[in-house]
Amino acid sequence: xxxxxxxxxxxxxxxxxxxxxxxxxxxxxxxxxxxxxxxxxxxxxxxxxxxxxxxxxxxxxxxxxxxxxxxxxxxxxxxxxxxxxxxxxxxxxxxxxxxxxxxxxxxxxxxxxxxxxxxxxxxxxxxxxxxxxxxxxxxxxxxxxxxxxxxxxxxxxxxxxxxxxxxxxxxxxxxxxxxxxxxxxxxxxxxxxxxxxxxxxxxxxxxxxxxxxxxxxxxxxxxxxxxxxxxxxxxxxxxxxxxxxxxxxxxxxxxxxxxxxxxxxxxxxxxxxxxxxxxxxxxxxxxxxxxxx
Amino acid sequence: xxxxxxxxxxxxxxxxxxxxxxxxxxxxxxxxxxxxxxxxxxxxxxxxxxxxxxxxxxxxxxxxxxxxxxxxxxxxxxxxxxxxxxxxxxxxxxxxxxxxxxxxxxxxxxxxxxxxxxxxxxxxxxxxxxxxxxxxxxxxxxxxxxxxxxxxxxxxxxxxxxxxxxxxxxxxxxxxxxxxxxxxxxxxxxxxxxxxxxxxxxxxxxxxxxxxxxxxxxxxxxxxxxxxxxxxxxxxxxxxxxxxxxxxxxxxxxxxxxxxxxxxxxxxxxxxxxxxxxxxxxxxxx
Numbered sequence: 001x002x003x004x005x006x007x008x009x010x011x012x013x014x015x016x017x018x019x020x021x022x023x024x025x026x027x028x029x030x031x032x033x034x035x036x037x038x039x040x041x042x043x044x045x046x047x048x049x050x051x052x053x054x055x056x057x058x059x060x061x062x063x064x065x066x067x068x069x070x071x072x073x074x075x076x077x078x079x080x081x082x083x084x085x086x087x088x089x090x091x092x093x094x095x096x097x098x099x100x101x102x103x104x105x106x107x108x109x110x111x112x113x114x115x116x117x118x119x120x121x122x123x124x125x126x127x128x129x130x131x132x133x134x135x136x137x138x139x140x141x142x143x144x145x146x147x148x149x150x151x152x153x154x155x156x157x158x159x160x161x162x163x164x165x166x167x168x169x170x171x172x173x174x175x176x177x178x179x180x181x182x183x184x185x186x187x188x189x190x191x192x193x194x195x196x197x198x199x200x201x202x203x204x205x206x207x208x209x210x211x212x213x214x215x216x217x218x219x220x221x222x223x224x225x226x227x228x229x230x231x232x233x234x235x236x237x238x239x240x241x242x243x244x245x246x247x248x249x250x251x252x253x254x255x256x257x258x259x260x261x262x263x264x265x266x267x268x269x270x271x272x273x274x275x276x277x278x279x280x281x282x283x284x285x286x287x288x289x290x291x292x293x
Numbered sequence: 294x295x296x297x298x299x300x301x302x303x304x305x306x307x308x309x310x311x312x313x314x315x316x317x318x319x320x321x322x323x324x325x326x327x328x329x330x331x332x333x334x335x336x337x338x339x340x341x342x343x344x345x346x347x348x349x350x351x352x353x354x355x356x357x358x359x360x361x362x363x364x365x366x367x368x369x370x371x372x373x374x375x376x377x378x379x380x381x382x383x384x385x386x387x388x389x390x391x392x393x394x395x396x397x398x399x400x401x402x403x404x405x406x407x408x409x410x411x412x413x414x415x416x417x418x419x420x421x422x423x424x425x426x427x428x429x430x431x432x433x434x435x436x437x438x439x440x441x442x443x444x445x446x447x448x449x450x451x452x453x454x455x456x457x458x459x460x461x462x463x464x465x466x467x468x469x470x471x472x473x474x475x476x477x478x479x480x481x482x483x484x485x486x487x488x489x490x491x492x493x494x495x496x497x498x499x500x501x502x503x504x505x506x507x508x509x510x511x512x513x514x515x516x517x518x519x520x521x522x523x524x525x526x527x528x529x530x531x532x533x534x535x536x537x538x539x540x541x542x543x544x545x546x547x548x549x550x551x552x553x554x555x556x557x558x559x560x561x562x563x564x565x566x567x568x569x570x571x572x573x574x575x576x577x578x579x
């Protein structure tokens with residue numbers, strides 16, 4: 001277990017790092033919507049997802065996000081990917097017509113099912129990439145501030161947004177601490193003969209409990225201590241808090257927002273064209289090019 | 294020779310080309326029956342070093358030999374079953390009470406032996422023996438380890454290591470965070486184990502412990518081996534502070550006497566009884 005796996009924030013001086021965190025969260029949501037929009041048939045979908053991935057790669061390059069840790073992140077998803085692939089291939093839905101092969105008992109696997117699974121997988125990979133860009137270019141503190149800002153409308157109904165954001169920031173703060181703790185416990189249990197990597201499933205479950213129970217126990221004692229320490233320093237969850245850093249929405253943020261809106265409008269236009277008017281814009285595009293030359 | 298440490302180096306890689314050399318060409322030997330203390334300031338590489346003794350970490354250069362086992366980066370040299378090395382070398386980490394997880398004390402102590410292939414009845418026997426050796430009576434067997442006091446928890450955790458009958462026991466600051474009585478309790482327990490012939494490797498910041506219990510001491514400083522010697526020889530050195538170590542009370546006292554004009558040579562005086570005797574002697578001599 002490596003703390004880098006979680007797309008840990010790395011402080012670098014790039015324009016992506018400097019963007020307002022509220023804007024980055026908004027962009028994340030908008031780009032996810034673009035990824036999950038319906039673009040008609042598979043050719044269209046893959047073309048659009050390809051374009052989106054180019055955009056994402058460019059953002060990763062500008063933000064100097066490590067591709068290596070991105071690949072490590074993906075490695076953790078392999079089980080989910082295999083599961084998705086199986087479920088999508090074995091349980092066909094919708095109107096599938098192209099048979100890939102048929103089992104002796106008449107059960108058929110369709111090409112569409114495979115493509116569908118690939119599309120879902122592609123979307124998930126892009127989503128992971130987007131989330132990683134956010135977490136590795138924005139400090140946890142800034143993310144919490146942004147969350148709190150988005151929650152402000154709830155203040156009208158007396159919702160304690162500050163409490164929520166304090167909880168989130170504490171949770172984020174303790175992720176590395178708990179990882180370290182987990183490593184320490186694993187070392188101790190390994191010394192008692194636990195093998196976390198090998199063994200049959202029932203033995204593996206037992207090995208996991210040797211890690212989880214001590215970790216939970218120390219989690220609770222830590223949170224108790226933390227609560228006492230906060231009380232001792234006079235923390236009042238409902239008091240009006242001032243902060244050291246404030247979020248500023250500057251010129252570059254406005255420009256980025258404009259660019260973002262234009263791009264998303266474009267994709268939404270494509271989606272509407274494809275799904276409501278049945279226009280296959282890939283063939284349309286090739287036809288146009290063919291006619292020009 | 295039971296443990297042979299041959300020119301080991303270890304480098305922590307934090308990514309982004311940030312590295313830290315925790316051990317730099319360290320070699321020394323530990324004989325069977327030694328009580329070895331490893332001392333040095335925080336970050337000197339002590340914890341890294343002891344994790345190689347049971348193969349949790351593998352040195353980047355050099356090798357660690359424990360009897361027939363070899364811990365090395367070279368896959369050809371490395372022993373196939375490092376798992377069995379963990380039975381031979383029992384490791385008690387700092388705050389070992391964090392490793393407790395079972396419902397009852399007895400079950401938790403049985404966990405190690407069962408992992409190393411013992412049957413239930415056999416494991417129960419060795420677990421009971423281990424609990425007796427840490428002075429925990431049978432009324433503790435069915436209690437939850439989580440409701441015990443700090444010192445008792447630590448004893449259970451140590452019993453959990455002892456139950457596997459290791460030939461070498463490695464302890465990382467076993468007395469950290471305990472009250473003085475529990476501290477003496479644990480140290481006496483370790484001494485008993487040593488008297489029974491177990492090799493002890495102990496990491497500590499407490500120089501009084503080093504002076505009172507260790508037969509050999511290894512000084513690490515800035516990832517390098519500074520010295521391997523006996524505790525009395527180490528603390529009798531006039532410039533022992535250069536290793537960023539605290540001096541034990543006895544040696545502080547000896548220095549104070551010297552600076553106040555004490556005449557007798559105190560080099561050979563290494564415990565409080567003979568110190569008091571020599572003070573009385575000097576006083577009688579006028």
